[in-house]
Amino acid sequence: MSAAARAVDVWKVYGSGEAQVIALRGVNLEVERGKFTAIMGPSGSGKSTLMHCLAGLDSVTRGEVAVGDTRVTGLSDAGLTRLRREKVGFIFQQFNLLPTLTAEENITLPLAISGRKPDKAWYDTVIQTVGLGDRLGHRPSQLSGGQQQRVACARALVSRPEVIFADEPTGNLDSRSGADILGFLRRSVSEFGQTIVMVTHDANAASYADRVIFLADGRIVDEIENPTAEAVLDKIKSLDTLAVSEDRVEVAE
């Protein structure tokens, strides 16, 4: 069985000349199907860039990206639009919902855009899982941050994409709402076999994943399977020390 998403020797370079910034330096990654993968790393490590590249939101400078059987690199805008419509789901940190639509309309929006009807049984399951039953007719402005994020999760799930990309989905939430969302993501992987890639800088959030990838300076530097929060924190500390010592080396030069 092929990977749900794949990056092969991906380089991403912004700008040129003196202002050149290398965000990714030859990243190779296979996102396993039916698994919850977390990508961690300090600010500027390239974790968000990696996710954007994997999801086809950003183009790669070199290398190749694929989602399922679809080669993302080199797709036209129309191709990318179709990819996002059919194979990818998104959960952003904020501004996930259209203020003019009700929660229910927001959830079914991706299906409506691609002209599909929601699978009734699956839709009910999703709604039940996120626990929004009585709030479906409300507009985003009438929902709390946690509820809004649950609507966003439901929206990503309802079209059963190949991969859901979540970019710091709990970054704007208090710890309880955050735990709700993470638990919900975890369940959709365990119970429904959904593939999820989540970018986070929160060790606790990462501990919900099956696998944590650590990025530093545009490279994958480590990974942990079945992590605990402590293990993740330890890893981060060791990476920080590494980064600090590297800085020293640079200064020494």
Next chain:
Amino acid sequence: MLRATLKSLLARKVRLVLSGLAVLLGVMFVSGSFVLTDAIGRSFDNMFSSALAETDVLVTAKPAIEVSEMEGEPVPGLLTAADLRRVQEIAPSAIGEISVDGARVIGSDGKVVTTYGPPRMGGNWTGEVGGLRLHEGVAPQKADEIVVNAALAKKAGIKVGDQVGVLTTKPKQTFKLVGIFGYEGGLDSRGPVDEVRFTDAVAQELMLGAEGYTSITVNSDKSPAALRDELKAGLGDRYVVQTGEEAAAAMANSFKAVLDVMNKILLGFAGVALFVGTFLILNTFSIIVAQRTKELALARALGAGRGQMIGSVLVEAVVIGLVASVLGLAAGVGVGALLAAYFANFTSLQLAGIAVPAAAVISAFTVGIVITVIAALLPAVRASRVPPVAALQEVATPDRPLTKLTAAGAIVTAAGGGAIAYGLRQQSLWFLMGGVLAAFVGVALLSPFVARPAVAMLGRLFSWSVPGKLGRLNSGRNPRRTAITAAALMVGIALVTGVNTIMTSAERSMRGDVAATFKADLVISGQESPGVQPTFDPVLLPRMQQVSGVDSVVATYADQIAVNGKPAYAQVQTDLPTVARLVSATTVAGTIAQPGPGEVVVDDNRGHALGDTVTVRSAKGTEKTYRVIGIFADTNLFGGYQFGADAIEGMRGGQPTFAYVDLADSADPAAARTALEGLLADSPEMRVQNQKEYIDNQTGEVAQFLLMVQVLLGLAMLIAVLGVVNTLALSVLERTREIGLLRAIGLGRMATMRMITVEAVVITVFGALLGLAVGVGLGSAVVEGLADEGLKELVLPWQQMGLYLGVGAVVGVLAAILPAIRAARTNVLGAIAYE
């Protein structure tokens, strides 16, 4: 504070350019109007003064019938041969001149040379005086010889030696063209005027129908002023004696009144454009203030006072107004110059050169700055009310209740309606215009309240697709913004719809009358011919009567008169009882018999009673008293003073201008028509028409008038479109994140564009519907108010209204193009990135 203001002004260039453009276009219209009328005015000044440059003193008679500018042409007084002799006793060199509009040359192609309004003068050749110069040939010596000016010869395609047909107050007569003349400076014409010059006797017979002159030109070695005073003293007060300069100024002045009316009409339309522009500026500033809430709150938190906040917004307005005024003035001078050049070229007028009149400059700056500041006032006050704490809160566009706004709108609309009703009853144009303006403002205030349900309903049309639904929801999102954008479009559409409703109703009322009451099978009437009433020879009447199938022919003679000193029209029917039957006239008092000498029949609207005696002054200046022997009911079709044959001698042409033809039931209308047309060969401007053609012809001007109104309102529409573009562009900018999100979850580029387009179309169609509703309201108010003037039924111009609605939709699509492209190009990553 000032520097901060100017910096933030620069930071929002695009938005301000759009609202500045609205002011610019309005100012351009205003100053362009002034520049144009000024240039044309001075050109005509030059023309008149060059025409009278070689004249020391000009003697004319007081007008036979004085008519104000708007009522028509005054009837000039005639100077007799005796008058000329009296002048010659004082100044032997005096020359009697004849110059009357209405000499129509038939060109080499057999068609009458027409103009679109300027006169076609017929007169006597008095030698190379008054700037006239013979270019070729000789002066007319015999009765069948004429000379024409070079421009006319060219237009008509005639040359010296040709036989040329000329229509005058008499039907066609043929002359030999013996010479072609021009004017000093080598000109072929004096402005747009065509001239035919006969010998004195022929000019008198054909142009005046009397022995006399229209003016006497006097030259001597005395100073003009001295000569004038001497003549004045010698002649008495029946004469107008002016130096050449005074006469030129007087002519130019009477012409200026026409230009002045033209200028006022143009300024009226400029006013509409500026009014619409006000909406655009108001909207732009409101949005800017809303977007800058945090910035403004921060300034407040840092200690800026309310006055300073208001000041900072107003300074922006002044700067925009100033810049737009300067550019608008420059553009106005350009447009005015261009139009003046076009006009001059079109009329072969010698353009006097373009100047920038003070009025153009003053009005440009006043209008530009005042309008901008007024429009910015409300948003400025709102800016001052931003509480400092807003800097710390999430920006949310609070949904302020519309109650106050709606109440205010209802009151203003009601006040406007009242003013319109009062203005109609009192015939006060000011009240009417003020009322219309108030109604517009009132409806604009009401429109946010209407916007929500209206937009929801309209949007259903587009809800079948996801982008359509999103677009519809977006347009309903900010009812104030949607409403004011739509209101800008409303104004133009309401005005054309209103005018159209009035016109259509008037036309239908007239047609209804005609269908019900007009019994004549054919009508012989003159083609529209500026300044001239085409006529036909009365000797044809018996021969028309002989045409097979013709039951009766009644000819009508008409000319201006003054009744008890008031201008009016005289008609003479060769058979009044028959005409009364053909137009279904109803007798009110007395009898409608053919009036004998000294008798008159009149309609019931003139304030005369049976047996009254009226004093009538004819166009030739003779006075006579008549007794009222019959009164009939006035209709759209038939009215006025009906005299007997004795009134014909007082008419200048002395020939019929119109005829009713009644056919026998068994007649072949087509054959009768052909036969009649054959008889009228020497009066090529007379047409034989059936009822329908005649009425179509009478109402044909309506379409032209409407077209002009639509063109002049085009600028207001353009500004409204700018408003839609502006609103959409801002919406797209504000919703960058949302659009990015939509793109991220799979909305394609085309679908994104469709979403924006639907939003635009919903706004513009809403505006068009508002405009149609308000226009129908205004139109029916006027129709109602004019019920006494013969507007019997209200007819809505459905077809045109459908067209305007279509225009509204198309405007929406056009306005959406740029914002939609911008939205489609939204960089998904850039839009959703939040770090």
